[in-house]
Amino acid sequence: MxxxxxxxxxxxxxxxxxxxxxxxxxxxxxxxxxxxxxxxxxxxxxxxxxxxxxxxxxxxxxxxxxxxxxxxxxxxxxxxxxxxxxxxxxxxxxxxxxxxxxxxxxxxxxxxxxxxxxxxxxxxxxxNWLHLTCIDVVKPHLKRIGPIVSFTHNATGPFVTESKYLATTWRQHPEHIGGFLSDGGVHQLALVTHLVGNFGSVSALTRQLRPESGTDDIVFSTVQIKDSDVIGTFTYGSAYGATDKSVFLKIYGKNGSVVIDLSDKRNSVVKVQVGDSAETAGKEEVYPVPTDESFxxxxxxxxxxxxxxxxxxxxxxxxTRAAFHHLACVAAFLESASKHGANVEVETI
CATH class of the missing domain: 3.40.50.720 (NAD(P)-binding Rossmann-like Domain)
Structure with a gap:
């Protein structure tokens, strides 16, 4: 070696x-x-x-x-x-x-x-989110649930006032678009786009809840996957008051659904349900995600x-092309929000 x-x-x-x-x-x-x-x-x-x-x-x-x-x-x-x-x-x-x-x-x-x-x-x-162990766990099951039709991603949590990362000057006064929305949001976008596909257009609303964030720190959006009929939602922000931390991606197919739940890094799971209707639904299957201390x-x-x-x-x-897309999604969220939620195409290269 x-x-x-x-x-x-x-x-x-x-x-x-x-x-x-x-x-x-x-x-x-x-x-x-x-x-x-x-x-x-x-x-x-x-x-x-x-x-x-x-x-x-x-x-x-x-x-x-x-x-x-x-x-x-x-x-x-x-x-x-x-x-x-x-x-x-x-x-x-x-x-x-x-x-x-x-x-x-x-x-x-x-x-x-x-x-x-x-x-x-x-x-x-x-x-690093392109290398999470949950990806290998979930991929075989995406074929089982049939063609993907929609998804919802939610990564939300309470504001951590004593975060060591919040103390850095370049984060308190960000020169990068979106501040924490791009700093942390690109992680989430890497996972979602890797499994579901690149975003083609978005309609989004953003808000700044905490002055310490320096700029908008939450986003709620609807998404159209590029060159596809797949639609979904993407929600991100850790600027709230007391609430449970929630990090999950749910992918819906014509023959079932899968959920990646990363809310607890040490006890992450993938949940699978197979069936094309309520009547044919099988029992929920739960697969533990191998713990990786380096995430x-x-x-x-x-x-x-x-x-x-x-x-x-x-x-x-x-x-760099993959990372360009992740940041372009954040830019599209911000542009859409500035237009009161109007639909915006994600910049391509």
Whole structure:
């Protein structure tokens, strides 16, 4: 197995809380060898935890990119810097994995897709929801329920006032469209579109419930799947008062239905009912979803590893075109809401 040396660009919360642990869980595939932060003291603190020597700690990105020991870049920077960071990595001849969402707005997202198309290097967007274990559980059952006709996705929950992510300045004053709607909503959109299909048009209403969110933080929408008769609803937001956390995707077919319930990450289930009517309905089947402490991140990294080692960017699921669509859905929600819920086509590339 080829061990890839990782250069971490941006040593903040998620780099420490999830990316570094995942790399450490996969020692036969990765080794974190360098780190960059504009504030060098932060990079040095990260380096102590990661076991990176001081001479591999940088406050100048160009210096890290020149390091011949670095196989690829893992960039966790404020989203408005994604395009510039990718440009530098490509110029240095290094593959790059960029934390979602793809960009701060659709113009930047289009630029990033163009950059990725211009190089044979793998340029990926880190979207772990494309690698959730529930996907392998549910896929065989989609065939059993017959042609999909509709769906409903609901990801809602209470506002967490002490969230460590809420404390970051770039989230409190977002330069990226939709704020938390894009920051977290693209996860949900990745799962839904992967299983049901890309959104063709939406009608949506959004609201800002919390000033701390910086912009609108809930969305209720109806959806038409592209080039399909499938229709559905998509609801997202964690800005409410006391309520149970709810994360589920229900897919309706002509011969039954399936529900993916992720409300409890440690006890997620897939529920299946087969039958073309109430009279022919079989007993509900419940399938446990294997617990993955990394919630798809380990698998995501291994997928990127494969693309880099085999020098085939098409192997990586979280490509820029997929991520472009996820952000385009958010942009369409916001445009529709600004037009009082009018139907809006989702931008394509």
């Amino acid at each position: 080829t061990v890839l040396n990782v250069g971490i660009v941006g040593t903040g919360i998620f780099a420490r809380a999830r990316h570094l642990p995942s790399y450490q869980e996969l020692p036969n595939d990765f080794k974190v060898v360098a780190a960059f932060n504009r504030t060098k003291s932060k990079a040095l603190d990260f380096a102590k935890v990661a076991g990176i020597p001081e001479d591999k700690v940088f406050d100048n990105l160009d210096d890290l990119l020149k390091d011949k020991d670095v196989s690829f870049i893992d960039a966790l920077v404020p989203v408005q810097f994604n395009v510039a960071t990718a440009e530098k990595a490509i110029a240095a001849g290094k593959p790059i994995l960029i934390e979602k969402p793809i960009a701060a707005n659709m113009k930047q997202a289009r630029e990033l897709v163009k950059l990725a198309d211009s190089t044979p290097l793998p340029i990926g967007i880190a979207e 798809g991140v380990d698998s995501e990294f291994l997928n990127f590893h494969e693309a880099v080692v085999k020098k085939d960017k098409n192997l990586y699921l979280g490509n």
